[in-house]
Amino acid sequence: MIEVGWALGVVPGLVLLLLGLRGHIQLLRLIRWAEAPLGTPVPDAGGFWGDAFAALHKRSRAAADSRRQLQEELDRLEALTQALPEGVVILGAGQAIEWLNSQAAADLGLDAARDLGAPVTNLMREPEFVLYLENPPHGVPLLLRCLRTPGRMLQIVSTPFGAGHTLLLTRDITQLEKLETMRRDFVANVSHELKTPLTVVAGFIETLKDGIGPGVGEIPAGDAAHYLALAGEQAGRMQRLIDDLLTLSALETGAPPPAEERVDMRALLAEVREEVVSLSAGRHDIRLEDSGPAWLSGGAPELRSACGNLATNAVRYTPPGGSILLAWHALPHGGAEYAVIDTGLGIESQHIPRLTERFYRVDRGRSRESGGTGLGLAIVKHVLERHQARLAIESQPGRGSTFRAIFPASRVAA
Numbered sequence: 132m133i134e135v136g137w138a139l140g141v142v143p144g145l146v147l148l149l150l151g152l153r154g155h156i157q158l159l160r161l162i163r164w165a166e167a168p169l170g171t172p173v174p175d176a177g178g179f180w181g182d183a184f185a186a187l188h189k190r191s192r193a194a195a196d197s198r199r200q201l202q203e204e205l206d207r208l209e210a211l212t213q214a215l216p217e218g219v220v221i222l223g224a225g226q227a228i229e230w231l232n233s234q235a236a237a238d239l240g241l242d243a244a245r246d247l248g249a250p251v252t253n254l255m256r257e258p259e260f261v262l263y264l265e266n267p268p269h270g271v272p273l274l275l276r277c278l279r280t281p282g283r284m285l286q287i288v289s290t291p292f293g294a295g296h297t298l299l300l301t302r303d304i305t306q307l308e309k310l311e312t313m314r315r316d317f318v319a320n321v322s323h324e325l326k327t328p329l330t331v332v333a334g335f336i337e338t339l340k341d342g343i344g345p346g347v348g349e350i351p352a353g354d355a356a357h358y359l360a361l362a363g364e365q366a367g368r369m370q371r372l373i374d375d376l377l378t379l380s381a382l383e384t385g386a387p388p389p390a391e392e393r394v395d396m397r398a399l400l401a402e403v404r405e406e407v408v409s410l411s412a413g414r415h416d417i418r419l420e421d422s423g424p425a426w427l428s429g430g431a432p433e434l435r436s437a438c439g440n441l442a443t444n445a446v447r448y449t450p451p452g453g454s455i456l457l458a459w460h461a462l463p464h465g466g467a468e469y470a471v472i473d474t475g476l477g478i479e480s481q482h483i484p485r486l487t488e489r490f491y492r493v494d495r496g497r498s499r500e501s502g503g504t505g506l507g508l509a510i511v512k513h514v515l516e517r518h519q520a521r522l523a524i525e526s527q528p529g530r531g532s533t534f535r536a537i538f539p540a541s542r543v544a545a
């Protein structure tokens with residue numbers, strides 16, 4: 132009887148103990164899982180614990196999924212900001228750099244890893260930048276020559292956002308600034324080039340006006356004719372300048388000449404020769420060698436103007452008694468070359484790279500005296516570029532110059 136009673140008491144006790152032990156083990160497994168790295172699979176179990184683990188597993192998978200999605204979004208956002216052509220910097224408390232993209236690092240000369248956390252004004256100490264950050268005028272960008280990236284002109288916009296954060300946008304406007312300077316210089320040059328002859332013409336008109344009619348101030352007919360001739364010369368100079376400006380502008384805005392239009396080079400070179408013979412008026416020995424291809428593909432008026440410009444320059448910059456050779460040859464690779472070789476003044480090497488700039492002259496006085504506009508070689512360069520050709524210049528001061536227009540095989544017509 133006692134044994135039955137004992138058994139009835141002990142067995143449930145043992146069962147309870149076993150159940151408790153099992154629960155304890157599962158609890159330990161759960162704690163171990165909770166302490167394991169994120170993403171560790173939930174332990175397997177049956178029954179009630181299995182259901183609990185499965186529910187946890189589902190939650191943990193959902194959390195991992197949303198974490199992955201969030202990370203993907205963040206990566207996408209980072210890739211997007213890195214791909215922006217503008218620089219982006221996020222500043223936190225005390226102007227500390229919290230994040231910047233690679234364009235901002237390049238623009239500002241910063242290091243995207245090393246400089247994180249540093250106050251930006253410790254790294255960029257330009258007073259105008261420091262002042263601008265302290266009190267950015269709404270919507271007005273700062274133009275900055277950054278000391279950390281010399282030679283660059285930057286446009287910086289600062290915008291406050293969130294709680295105490297600032298967004299800095301940077302843009303490299305060096306190229307734009309250069310273009311703007313070129314435009315300003317060009318306008319100033321044109322105005323200056325027109326002003327001088329215009330002043331002379333206006334002066335002669337005044338003189339002649341005052342001298343009309345008989346009386347004390349009357350100008351003798353011979354003098355009047357002389358003044359008119361001088362005024363006419365200056366008017367001619369203005370006319371040539373305007374013509375060259377119009378030619379340049381047409382070349383700059385127009386499409387390149389078609390490759391299928393055939394230009395008769397023999398006829399073109401004969402015309403150029405006639406022009407320079409007449410300009411030289413017997414002062415130079417002028418020869419033409421035209422063994423090159425008969426046809427070139429391109430625009431006839433443009434090519435005529437470029438070849439003529441190089442040839443007339445040779446006459447204008449070669450003292451009397453010198454010789455000029457116009458040579459048209461085929462080149463071994465299938466292209467062709469038009470060379471103008473003179474025994475003239477020559478050019479010092481430091482000027483050569485700049486000769487095709489608008490209004491660049493080695494000797495301003497000499498250029499004007501010989502009727503130059505300072506635009507001839509700029510026109511030649513444009514015409515050649517439009518024909519995929521290039522200009523090569525060799526020169527020795529006092530000995531002479533060679534200007535070569537080198538055309539590719541694709542422009543040599545069959």
Ligand code: ADP
Nearest residue numbers: 444445448492493494498503504505506507508
């Ligand atoms: P310009 O109207 O002044 O001749 P160009 O653009 O044709 O303008 O030429 C620019 C400058 O290049 C000239 O002012 C001159 O100083 C120099 N130059 C051009 N061709 C020659 C040459 N054959 N010999 C010496 N100098 C030259």
